[in-house]
Amino acid sequence: MDTYTDFHRLLVQYLLSHKAASEDALVQESGLTSAAHLAPALGLINQKIEPLGLKVDRVKDEEGMVWYGVANTAADPFCSHASALDPPEVEYFKRLLDSIVTDGSVLYQFAKNMTSDNMTRERKEAVLKKLVDLKWLELDRSQKAHALRLGVRSLLELQSFLEDKYGDDLVDCIICQELVLKGERCPNFPCEGQLHTHCRKLHFARKAPDEQVCPLCTKLWQAND
Numbered sequence: 001m002d003t004y005t006d007f008h009r010l011l012v013q014y015l016l017s018h019k020a021a022s023e024d025a026l027v028q029e030s031g032l033t034s035a036a037h038l039a040p041a042l043g044l045i046n047q048k049i050e051p052l053g054l055k056v057d058r059v060k061d062e063e064g065m066v067w068y069g070v071a072n073t074a075a076d077p078f079c080s081h082a083s084a085l086d087p088p089e090v091e092y093f094k095r096l097l098d099s100i101v102t103d104g105s106v107l108y109q110f111a112k113n114m115t116s117d118n119m120t121r122e123r124k125e126a127v128l129k130k131l132v133d134l135k136w137l138e139l140d141r142s143q144k145a146h147a148l149r150l151g152v153r154s155l156l157e158l159q160s161f162l163e164d165k166y167g168d169d170l171v172d173c174i175i176c177q178e179l180v181l182k183g184e185r186c187p188n189f190p191c192e193g194q195l196h197t198h199c200r201k202l203h204f205a206r207k208a209p210d211e212q213v214c215p216l217c218t219k220l221w222q223a224n225d
Contacts, residue, residue, distance in 0.1 A: 008045050012070065015056065019135040020069035020152040023058075035066075042068070059155045061138075062182045064198030067152040069135075077157045084134060089127050092116045093136065096148065097158075101166050104181040105140065105147040149182060174215050175199040184223070191217035 007030070014029050015021055023035050032038060042056045049055065053074025059067055077083060078090045085093060095114060099106040112124050119127070128148070131137040135153040139146055150158075162170060162179070173180040173196045184200055186193040193216035195203070200223065204212040214221045 002040075002044065004044055004048055008041060008048070011041065012045055012049065012056075015068060015070045020067050020156060023066035023068065026068055038068075057156050059152060060176070060178060060196075061152055061155065062149070062180065062196055064196065064202075067156070069153060069156045071157045077161060083136070084130070085127075088116070088118050089130075092119060092124065092127060093131060096131075096137070097150075097154075097162075100148065100150055100181065101162065101169060104183075105149040108139065108146040108148055111148055155179065173199050175203050186214045186217060186219075187222055188214060188217055188219040191219070193217060 011026070011030055014026070018025075021029070023038070026038065027035050030038070030041070032041070042058075045056050049070070050073070053072060055071050055073050056068055057071045059069075061067060078085070078094075083090065083093075092114075095116065096106060096111055099110075099114075108128070111128060112121055114124070116124060128137070132139050132148075132151070135151040137148045137154070138151040140149055159179075171180055171183075171192075171194050172178060173183060174193045175195055176199050178196075180194050180196050183194050183196045186195075191214060193214050200221070203215070204221070204223075210220070212221050212223075213219060
């Protein structure tokens, strides 16, 4: 399929309306038989939209799920038309990013009470809901104290910003070489190797217990599971 058709237009509209879509959802929506057929279609879409400063990009979240979204490659990702946030909301979001990059996540309760100029607690709650709805942030409800972490849209569109601002504070998974904030650190001090949990499980899945070593320090990686 090398002609741009309504099929491609509908895929773009689907991604734009959902902000980001999982690979499984996109395959189902497209009617394609497998994810392997997505690449040619998305490649043709990118030929059309890249001159507009847009690109369909692919990213894995911290759980290993593959997502696609239309990323803005031209404008500042924090400008109002790109982010749907006004200036005070952008500054609040950036302060949240500081905490998330440092600690991997930020407690929802802490985020609501974070000091922010000209923003009431009620407004911050509304902004947090907007950030989650727009997939800039993800609300992790797996623990009693709900936590906020980077959403797939941030992973898609804020890579350059995060690298420029936080530089050496960012850590890449030593298996997939993608950003890891919520992962596992090598249990062998002082090794600083970090892995996504899903990367660690996949990497060690076919290895005997005495062969499950850290790819960085080569010492035995003793996982809790």
